Amino acid sequence: xxxTLVLTHQCNLACDYCFAGPKFARTMPYELAARAVxxxxxxxxxxxxxxxxxPLLEFPLMARVTRLATRLAARSRRQLALSLTTNATxxxxxxxxFLRHYRFHVAVSLDGVGENQxxxxxxxxxxxxxxxxxxxxxxATRSLDHLHVMAVVNPDTLEGLPGLAERLYRLxxxxxxxxxxxxxxxxxxxxxxxxxxxxxxxxxxxxxxLTSEPFSITPFAQRxxxxxxxxxxxxxxxxxxSVSPRGNLYPCSRLVHTDTNREARxxxxxxxxxxxxxxxxxxxxxxxxxxxxxxxxxxxxxxxxQSFFRRxxxxxxxxxxxxxxxxxxxx
Amino acid sequence: xxxxxxxxxxxxxxxxxxxxxxGSLVAAALLGRLQETDEPPASDFPSVxxxxxxxxxx
Numbered sequence: 001x002x003x004t005l006v007l008t009h010q011c012n013l014a015c016d017y018c019f020a021g022p023k024f025a026r027t028m029p030y031e032l033a034a035r036a037v038x039x040x041x042x043x044x045x046x047x048x049x050x051x052x053x054x055p056l057l058e059f060p061l062m063a064r065v066t067r068l069a070t071r072l073a074a075r076s077r078r079q080l081a082l083s084l085t086t087n088a089t090x091x092x093x094x095x096x097x098f099l100r101h102y103r104f105h106v107a108v109s110l111d112g113v114g115e116n117q118x119x120x121x122x123x124x125x126x127x128x129x130x131x132x133x134x135x136x137x138x139x140a141t142r143s144l145d146h147l148h149v150m151a152v153v154n155p156d157t158l159e160g161l162p163g164l165a166e167r168l169y170r171l172x173x174x175x176x177x178x179x180x181x182x183x184x185x186x187x188x189x190x191x192x193x194x195x196x197x198x199x200x201x202x203x204x205x206x207x208x209x210l211t212s213e214p215f216s217i218t219p220f221a222q223r224x225x226x227x228x229x230x231x232x233x234x235x236x237x238x239x240x241x242s243v244s245p246r247g248n249l250y251p252c253s254r255l256v257h258t259d260t261n262r263e264a265r266x267x268x269x270x271x272x273x274x275x276x277x278x279x280x281x282x283x284x285x286x287x288x289x290x291x292x293x294x295x296x297x298x299x300x301x302x303x304x305x306q307s308f309f310r311r312x313x314x315x316x317x318x319x320x321x322x323x324x325x326x327x328x329x330x331x
Numbered sequence: 332x333x334x335x336x337x338x339x340x341x342x343x344x345x346x347x348x349x350x351x352x353x354g355s356l357v358a359a360a361l362l363g364r365l366q367e368t369d370e371p372p373a374s375d376f377p378s379v380x381x382x383x384x385x386x387x388x389x
Contacts, residue, residue, distance in 0.1 A: 142336070166351040170343055172336065204350050213339070213346050 002047040002081070002240035003040040004253045005033055007061060009245060011054040013087050014124045015111075017154065017181045019295070020053065021257040023124075027058055028245040033065045035269045036243045040080075041072055043239060047081035051242070051253050056090035059098075066102055085109060085150075087121075089129060091136040096143040105146040108137060109179075112151065113167055116160035120152075141171045149173060153180040155190035158197050165201055169208075169215050177218035180309045182292060182302040191308060198312050202320035210324075219309075223317035237266050237278035249273050251281060254291040264294045 008027045009020070028036075040046045048069050050062050066082060073080035083105040091108075099106055110133055111121045117130035140147055149168055151161065161178070168176055178201070180186075186194070205217040206224065221229035237251030244250065244259040247269040255264040266281065267274040281294065292302045 162351065166347055169351070170340070170347045172340055172343055207350055208346070211346050213343055215350075 001040050001043040002045075002049060002235075003036050004049040004051045004240070004242040005036055005055075005065070006051050006053065006242060006244050006253065006256050007033070007055045007058045008053040009258065010057055011052060011087070012057060012089055012124055013054065013121055013129055014126075015121045015152075017120055017152070017183060019183075019254055019257070023053060024258075026245045027061065028243070028247075030061060030064060032243070032245075032247045032269055033061065034068055035247070037065060037069045037072065039241075039243075039269070039272075040069070041076060041078060044078065045081065046073065046078050047083065047240075049083040049085065049253075051085050054087055054090065055084060056086050056095060059090070059095060063098060066098075070102065081105065083107065087129075088133045088136045088140070089123075091140050093139070096140060100143050100145075103146070104144070105148070106140065106144055107148045107150055108133075108140070109150045109152065110137075111154070112157050112160040112164045114160075116157040116164070119157060120154060138171060141173060147173060148175050148177070150177045150179050153178050153194075154184050155186060155193075158190070158193055161197050162200055162204075165204060165215070165217065169213075174214070175216040175218070175221075180305065182305040182309070184305070185301075186305050186308060191312075194309075194312060195316070198316040199319055202316040203323055206317075206320045206324050219313035220317050220320065223313060225317075225321050236282055237273060241266065241273055243269060251278060252291045255294055257295070261295075 005028060009024050010026070011018070011020075011023045014023075037048055040048050048065070050065075052058075055062055062084075069080060069082065072078075082102055084099065085107045086109070088108045088110065091106075111117045111119070113134065114130050117133060118128045121129055123129050137149075151164055153161065165176055178198075180194075184190075201217055202220040205215060205220040208215040209221075209224065209227075216229055218229075218231075222231050234252070237249075240252075242250045242253040242256050244256050246259055248256075248259055248265050249267040249269065249272075250256050250264055251266055255261060264281070266277045292306055293299055295302075
């Protein structure tokens, strides 16, 4: 079972689009985290994912839970995947040493370089986060073997994506995921610009796959016509679940929010996951991600944007593949 | 990783100039030198979905 531990609702950044909702000081007690870790070993494969808020705000707790999870894995002779999703602001030498030692997969969430990072993702104080994030990210590329970047795509940061991809590629990173902000106003002009940028990045992704230094960009790598990147389907509460700091269970980390959405809950650590509740939520009519349909607030725009970006990913992938085939034709 | 980081980064810098700066004509020149096959070489694709925290498109 993959168990995501939302260690805290608190964050040191103030991203104006954050799907985790308003931030507040509530940390998961160690005893609850230990119980959640044991849940991970009830079903193979086992994984523990540290999430937030910003999980590195609770680094001592995370370290203690990691040591417990590792001991349990060794005792039961099970494989364990350890992951962290972070905004990179607190990735200092001590944290990197720890993450390397336990062979963590680290996913850094960011918006871009310079002003593209700072526009929607400043510190809570309003201060720029770009300098700190990029200094730490460069340090992380030298320390970690499993580092991935997830870039949030907004209409007003879109044009910075090729520059971001280039910088990551030059740093030696193997992969990048594009995560469109589905809540944003993707009007016709923004969608047209998105088409151009996505096509450019799809070309880069597919061309790089012909070299000895491939750069896997989601969503294009999964749509490669010959060798698509395998991506497991969302198991939504079955082989993965998320635990809030109070010990409530959700089928996905997107639904934890402020831990007040009873409609999306599937149980507690005390009671365990309610399989009938999971099945009921899975039957929720939605063409794409169920989490978008289940999250609070008006959903029409988010679902429409999600549908647009799925189509765009297909279009850009096909167009890039045709381009690649054409440029490789002998003159 | 089979290369030392400096070698890898040097290769990345060279390829980045082609992929990001050179545009399609330069990329075509690069690709023209590659083996003519529809199948890309094996790559060490990371399995990214396991650590996305449910954030990746699936």
